[in-house]
Amino acid sequence: MAGYLERLIEGLSAEWAGFLRDWDRSLKAGNYPETTRYNYLLAASQLGHYLRGGVADLEAGDAALDPTDVARAHIEYFQAWMVQTRSASTALNKHKALQQFFKWLRDTEEEIDRSPMDRVKQPKTAKKLVPIIQxxxxxxxxxxxxxxxxxxxxxxxxxxxxxxxxxxxxxxxxxxxxxxxxxxxxxxxxxxxxxxxxxxxxxxxxxxxxxxxxxxxxxxxxxxxxxxxxxxxxxxxxxxxxxxxxxxxxxxxxxxxVHAHRWRHTFAHEWKRAGGDSGDLMLLLGWESDDMPRHYGASAAAARAQETHFRMGIGEDV
Known part of the structure; x- marks a missing residue:
């Protein structure tokens, strides 16, 4: 992943490239992990390239040259394009990364008065049970x-x-x-x-x-x-x-x-299925939000429900 920044900003305007370099420096100073920095910068550079390539039914104008001119409509077109060409979950990840980029432009750099993300709704994603590894x-x-x-x-x-x-x-x-x-x-x-x-x-x-x-x-x-x-x-x-x-x-x-995250889901699944405490699970897996045990334990909840349903035999005595 080394040297990713120069690859991401290639073909962007001097203003876009300069801001992304500065943002990367700021993220490094904040001790953000390399993977997080890459994903953040990737989303911002993709928006820049999208605007530079022209936006259907919308004039990109100065936004193609300078991120401080990006408006809400530019973000919404980009987000819709991500949903259509990638997936809703990918679009959601880009949305969260761009929130951080424009927050940095507003609060740290004071280059904009208001973030164009303020009234952009997050894309809705289907909730899927991540398959565990048997x-x-x-x-x-x-x-x-x-x-x-x-x-x-x-x-x-x-x-x-x-x-x-x-x-x-x-x-x-x-x-x-x-x-x-x-x-x-x-x-x-x-x-x-x-x-x-x-x-x-x-x-x-x-x-x-x-x-x-x-x-x-x-x-x-x-x-x-x-x-x-x-x-x-x-x-x-x-x-x-x-x-x-x-x-x-x-x-x-x-x-x-086969990927590492499936074992992470499997760990949470088996923990919850065995009646393990959610607080202990959060400590073991390094979570801070209470939403994570619910998300990762959803497959275990479904399995418990199926087992209870089978044991109760509802409708089998008629």
């Missing part, structure tokens, strides 16, 4: 890692951490050696908003990590501070590399749509 599917994926090679040991340790702790892709992917404590069988995750938390892992995950650490000690990238190392060259295995690895392991195991 235990047998996780077993099949882990079976694809069986062996004693460096890659097999590394991949098993990574997958077990996701399954056992429900962490985010970036949280596992950005771990340093110092974040792992094999004495207490725990890991320190660096969550959103620079909020750290320590989470325990089970004996099978601990055994997989120990085996990987022994293999890592013999690897050519051993001097790096990062926990996960690439198979070739002296370099880390970044979160995007882990994302691709999970897809490969899924294909090898015959399991579709």
């Amino acid at each position: 235990e047998q599917d996780t077993t099949r994926i882990l079976d694809s890692c069986k062996g004693k090679s460096f890659v097999q040991l590394r991949d098993e340790a990574i997958i077990r951490l996701y399954s056992n702790t429900g962490a985010r892709l970036s949280e596992v992917g950005n771990l340093k050696l110092d974040d792992l404590d094999m004495t207490t069988d725990s890991v320190r995750y660096h969550g959103k908003g620079s909020k750290d938390r320590r989470v325990r892992f089970g004996p099978r995950t601990g055994r997989a990590l120990s085996r990987y650490l022994r293999a890592r000690a013999k690897h050519k990238g051993v001097a790096l501070p990062d926990l996960w190392l690439a198979d070739r060259g002296v370099q880390r295995l970044a979160p995007n590399g882990i994302k691709l690895m999970l897809k490969r392991r899924g294909r090898a195991a015959g399991v579709a749509h």
Whole structure:
């Protein structure tokens, strides 16, 4: 992802490019994670490119050259275009990112008096139950890692951490050696908003990590501070590399749509299904909003309802 800013602003006006560079500097100063900065800047640059390419039924005018001239109508056309060409959920993500951009222009830079986002409604999105990963599917994926090679040991340790702790892709992917404590069988995750938390892992995950650490000690990238190392060259295995690895392991195991977030949903599903406390779940998964347990636990609620319905046998006695 390094060097993303120059790619995003290529083809934009000097004013758009300048403001996005300044915003990126401001986000860095605020210690925003790189993934968040990228997603924010991507949304703003996409709006700039959209306006520069011309807006049907609306004159982009000076807004194509300067973000301080963007009006509510420009945002609404862009948002509708996102819904049509991508999806409502993607449009919603762009909406939230643009709220931050124009808030920064208004409050920090004082370049505008009012944000064009003020009266733009968020796009409505369909609420879908995220499919969890069944235990047998996780077993099949882990079976694809069986062996004693460096890659097999590394991949098993990574997958077990996701399954056992429900962490985010970036949280596992950005771990340093110092974040792992094999004495207490725990890991320190660096969550959103620079909020750290320590989470325990089970004996099978601990055994997989120990085996990987022994293999890592013999690897050519051993001097790096990062926990996960690439198979070739002296370099880390970044979160995007882990994302691709999970897809490969899924294909090898015959399991579709394998990504880290499904284990996060599965963790919340099983926790709620077992009657676990929502407050404890929030602490373990690094959430602050009460909405998150409800969202992630929706599939568990549906499963409980189905099980209760079957047990009660309503309508079966007639």
